[in-house]
Amino acid sequence: xxxxxxxxxxxxxxRGGEPRAAAAAEALLSxxxxxxxxxxxxxxxxxxxxxxxxxxxxxxxxxxxxxxAAMIGRAAARLPGAVLRADARRLPFGAGSFDAVSxxxxxxxxxxxxxxxxxxxxxxxxxxxGVYVTTVDKGPSHNVGSDIDAVLxxxxxxxxxxxxxxxxxYAREHGLRPAGRARFTGRGQxxxxxxxxxxxxxxxxxxxxxxxxxxxxxxxRLAALPDQDRPxxxxxxxxxxxxxx
Numbered sequence: 001x002x003x004x005x006x007x008x009x010x011x012x013x014x015r016g017g018e019p020r021a022a023a024a025a026e027a028l029l030s031x032x033x034x035x036x037x038x039x040x041x042x043x044x045x046x047x048x049x050x051x052x053x054x055x056x057x058x059x060x061x062x063x064x065x066x067x068x069a070a071m072i073g074r075a076a077a078r079l080p081g082a083v084l085r086a087d088a089r090r091l092p093f094g095a096g097s098f099d100a101v102s103x104x105x106x107x108x109x110x111x112x113x114x115x116x117x118x119x120x121x122x123x124x125x126x127x128x129x130g131v132y133v134t135t136v137d138k139g140p141s142h143n144v145g146s147d148i149d150a151v152l153x154x155x156x157x158x159x160x161x162x163x164x165x166x167x168x169x170y171a172r173e174h175g176l177r178p179a180g181r182a183r184f185t186g187r188g189q190x191x192x193x194x195x196x197x198x199x200x201x202x203x204x205x206x207x208x209x210x211x212x213x214x215x216x217x218x219x220x221r222l223a224a225l226p227d228q229d230r231p232x233x234x235x236x237x238x239x240x241x242x243x244x245x
Contacts, residue, residue: 003203004045005070011046018048019187024237025052027184028102031133031241036060036099042088042122043067043106047075053102054079063098065091088118096127104239107162108138115161116170123174126244131179132171133241136164141186146232148191151221156207156214167240176242183238190231193222 004011028049032039037059044050044064054062064083066072075083086092088106101122107115122132139160143149160166168178191199197219201210208215 004068007070009070011071011074015186015189017188020189021048021052023184023187024049024104025056027182027237027239028104028133029053029056030182031180031239032100032102032131036131038063038098039100039102040065040091040093040098040122040125042091042101042103042118044075044083045071045105047078047083049104050075050083051078054082089114089121091121091125093125095124096130097125099127099130101126101130101132103132103134105135105138107134107136107167108160110161112159112161112166115166116173119167119170119176120174123171123176123242123244128244130244131241132176132244133239134162134167136162136167136238136240138162138237141235141237142189142191144190144233144235146191147225148193148196148222148232151218151225152196152205155205155218158207164238164240168242171242176244178240179243180241181238182241183236186235186237188234190234192227192229192231193225194228195231197222 039053039060039062041050041053041062041064044066047064050062050064062082064075064079065086067085067087069085072083072085103122107118110118126132200208200215200219203210208218
């Protein structure tokens, strides 16, 4: 698991920067009702997407939360007075506080019980008629059929806590019903072999811990691929929306 306090400084540059943030914000807002007044961005990270949500619609008041102190420090510079440090499993807001809640690239990081709890918390702070929007299938989205994916497909399997089916089940358990879907390109996130090796050695792949002999065997196979610095195609991410009756 990556240390997101350590990741904060390079997070945006390593993950597509503003072009990716723009694509994510546009797709997310396409699922948020036009009349929404308050939106909570759970696990807002550096605020690079959150800021765009706030700027895109006049009258939409956006609040961001994240449990990483370093991430929140960067988000606060982008949205002064609108972010706070908090764990998405225990949101510090009353029931029905928001018209919309988003969690972009969060659930894939959680164990299944925590993912279920996060969805429950997001549902709790939604008002009736509000919408929860979240990314699903984050890990599988990176499989674009490249030679890198051909190498990585042999790695030990892991649980996918943010699969579309699992997230729909969490939502249903907490009284939410499907309300839409959107997709967007993760611009600037196409992997090169060299970048994938660096990510592997930083703990990106949960079943290949850094320093493990198996991880190094995968690194060697990746190092043997051609065009070490050529990015392969960008991933395409999926957002699902759920409404609180």
